[in-house]
Amino acid sequence: MALVRKEREIPLLKMCDVLVIGGGPAGLGAAVSAAREGMDVILLEKRAFLGGNITASYVENCNYFLRNTPFKAEGLYAEIERRCYEEYGNDNARSYNQKAFSSEYLKLYLDKLVQEEGITVLFHALVNEVIMEGSSILGVIVQTKQGPQAIQARQYIDTTGDADVAYASGVGYDQGREGDHLCQPGTVSLRLSGADTRKLLENGRDGLSEIGRQFKAAYRAGETALACKRQDLPFGRLTHGGLISYVNYSCAYGLDPTDIQDLSKGEMECRTYVYDIYHYLKRTYDELKNIEIASIAPEIGFRDSRRIHGCYKLTIEDMESNRHFDDVIAVFPRFYDMLAPDAYMDGNGSVEGKGFAGHIYEHVVDERTFEIPYASLIPLGVDNLLVAGRCISADHVAESGVRAISLCMMTGQGAGVGAALAVKGACEPKDVCIAELQDRLRSLGLNIPSKEGA
Ligand SMILES: Cc1cc2nc3c(=O)[nH]c(=O)nc-3n(C[C@H](O)[C@H](O)[C@H](O)COP(=O)(O)OP(=O)(O)OC[C@H]3O[C@@H](n4cnc5c(N)ncnc54)[C@H](O)[C@@H]3O)c2cc1C
Incomplete structure (x- = not known):
C-alpha cells in the first residue's frame, strides 16, 4: 500500500561547488580535500557532531591493526591523529596504545578543522531525497525542522555509509553477504x-x-x-x-x-x-x-550496509592478488575484519578457501597491500555523483577491509579531489585526468604508486 504526495516547491537553501553528505571519516576526507582544492564546500551531517562511527560508536583506536607493522597512517588521517594528540593528549594508561585519541576531544577538534578549511557544515541535516534532471542530480533535499529544503551543487559526494544519496538517485546496490544478504551485526x-x-x-x-x-x-x-x-x-x-x-x-x-x-x-x-x-x-x-x-553510544553503529553498483566492483580476488589499477587512488595494508553476520564465531578467521564461515580476521602480514581504483567510487547511472567510505563498489568480504576508518578517509580524499577536478574541468567525475588526480592525492600525503612502479 502507498500514499500519494502532491508535488510541492522546495525552497533552495544554499548552493555550492561540492556538496558532501555525511560527516564521518569518508565525508571529512572528501570535504577537506575538496576545500583544499579551492572549492566552495558544504558538508551535511544528520547528527550534531562530526566523526561518524569514530565519535558516535567511540572507535578511538581506529588504526590498532597497524601497530608493529611497516605501515603508517597517511593523508588527512595522519594529520588528525597528530593534531589531536598535540592539542588534547590522549590520557592512555596502556602505554603501547599511544595513537588512540578521545573521541570527545575529537569532536572539538573536527569543529575547528572544518572552520579552518572554510567548509560550511550543517548539522541535523538528514538527506533522503534528490531531485534528478535526466541522469544528473539537480539538488538534494534536506529534512529540517522547517520542512524540506534543497541544496544545489555542481558535484555531489555520498559519504553516508549507507549510500543514501546514491539509493535516492536510483543507483543499484548490494547489501550484506552474497546469498542471504545478512550484514555484520x-x-x-x-x-x-x-x-x-x-x-x-x-x-x-x-x-x-x-x-x-x-x-x-x-x-x-x-x-x-x-x-x-x-x-x-x-x-x-x-x-x-x-x-x-x-x-x-x-x-x-x-x-x-x-x-x-x-x-x-x-x-x-x-x-x-x-x-x-x-x-x-x-x-x-x-x-x-x-x-x-x-x-x-548515541546510536547503533554498523560495519556494512548498502554497497553501490559502481564502474568497478572491487573483489576479494583483487585484494588477495594485490591487483594493480591504473586509476589507483589508495593503497592499504591487506587486512580483513568481518564479524560473522550469523553470529557463528567458529571457523579459523581466515579468508582462505573462501568458505567465509564464521568470524574473519586477517592480520596485516609483512608488506602485503591492496589497491582501490577510482572506478569503485563512480556509481553507475548518475553523472555528477561520487561515493566514498564503506559503501563503495566492493564485494562483501572486500568491504571488510575497505571499511577501515583510515581507508574510508582516503577514499573520501579521492572523491573530494575527483569532484574538484570535475568542477574545474566542467566535466563528469568519470572523465577527470587520472594522472592529475593521483598527483593531487600525493601532494595531500597519500602514497600512490607511479605507473612505472606499479
Ligand atoms: C562498533 C564498531 C567498531 C568498529 N571498529 C573499527 C576499528 O577499530 N577500526 C576501523 O578502522 N573501523 C572500525 N569500524 C568500522 C568503521 O567505523 C566504519 O567502517 C567507518 O566509520 C565507515 O566510515 P564512513 O565515513 O563510510 O561511514 P560512517 O562512519 O558511518 O559515517 C557516515 C556519516 O554520515 C552521516 N549520515 C548517514 N546518513 C546520512 C544522511 N542520510 N544524511 C546526512 N548524514 C548522514 C552519519 O551520521 C555519519 O556521521 C567499527 C565500526 C563499528 C560500528
Whole structure:
C-alpha cells in the first residue's frame, strides 16, 4: 500500500561547488580535500557532531591493526591523529596504545578543522531525497525542522555509509553477504567509569587485555550466561582516571541497517546487553567492582550496509592478488575484519578457501597491500555523483577491509579531489585526468604508486 504526495516547491537553501553528505571519516576526507582544492564546500551531517562511527560508536583506536607493522597512517588521517594528540593528549594508561585519541576531544577538534578549511557544515541535516534532471542530480533535499529544503551543487559526494544519496538517485546496490544478504551485526558501544587503573596495570601487566581473554574462554565454556551472541570483548582506551572509553561488545544480529523497524529493535536489544556486560564485569572482577555505565553510544553503529553498483566492483580476488589499477587512488595494508553476520564465531578467521564461515580476521602480514581504483567510487547511472567510505563498489568480504576508518578517509580524499577536478574541468567525475588526480592525492600525503612502479 502507498500514499500519494502532491508535488510541492522546495525552497533552495544554499548552493555550492561540492556538496558532501555525511560527516564521518569518508565525508571529512572528501570535504577537506575538496576545500583544499579551492572549492566552495558544504558538508551535511544528520547528527550534531562530526566523526561518524569514530565519535558516535567511540572507535578511538581506529588504526590498532597497524601497530608493529611497516605501515603508517597517511593523508588527512595522519594529520588528525597528530593534531589531536598535540592539542588534547590522549590520557592512555596502556602505554603501547599511544595513537588512540578521545573521541570527545575529537569532536572539538573536527569543529575547528572544518572552520579552518572554510567548509560550511550543517548539522541535523538528514538527506533522503534528490531531485534528478535526466541522469544528473539537480539538488538534494534536506529534512529540517522547517520542512524540506534543497541544496544545489555542481558535484555531489555520498559519504553516508549507507549510500543514501546514491539509493535516492536510483543507483543499484548490494547489501550484506552474497546469498542471504545478512550484514555484520550492529553495535551499541559503551563507556565505563570507576575502573581501578592502578590495579589493572599492576606489575607491568595489562589487566584489561587479560579480562578480554578470560571473557572469551568463559563464554566459549558456556560460563557467562549472557544472552548477547558476541563472544569477545574488545576494550578501548583506559585512562588514568579509571575510564574505559570504549567497550565494543553489545551486538544485535540479523538487522537491516536501513530499516527503521530493525534499527529500533536493535537499539533496544543492544541496550539490554550493555547492562548485562556492565553487571557481569562489575560482579566478576575485583578491579572493576566500582564501575558505572558512564555513557551509552548515541546510536547503533554498523560495519556494512548498502554497497553501490559502481564502474568497478572491487573483489576479494583483487585484494588477495594485490591487483594493480591504473586509476589507483589508495593503497592499504591487506587486512580483513568481518564479524560473522550469523553470529557463528567458529571457523579459523581466515579468508582462505573462501568458505567465509564464521568470524574473519586477517592480520596485516609483512608488506602485503591492496589497491582501490577510482572506478569503485563512480556509481553507475548518475553523472555528477561520487561515493566514498564503506559503501563503495566492493564485494562483501572486500568491504571488510575497505571499511577501515583510515581507508574510508582516503577514499573520501579521492572523491573530494575527483569532484574538484570535475568542477574545474566542467566535466563528469568519470572523465577527470587520472594522472592529475593521483598527483593531487600525493601532494595531500597519500602514497600512490607511479605507473612505472606499479
Ligand atoms: C562498533 C564498531 C567498531 C568498529 N571498529 C573499527 C576499528 O577499530 N577500526 C576501523 O578502522 N573501523 C572500525 N569500524 C568500522 C568503521 O567505523 C566504519 O567502517 C567507518 O566509520 C565507515 O566510515 P564512513 O565515513 O563510510 O561511514 P560512517 O562512519 O558511518 O559515517 C557516515 C556519516 O554520515 C552521516 N549520515 C548517514 N546518513 C546520512 C544522511 N542520510 N544524511 C546526512 N548524514 C548522514 C552519519 O551520521 C555519519 O556521521 C567499527 C565500526 C563499528 C560500528
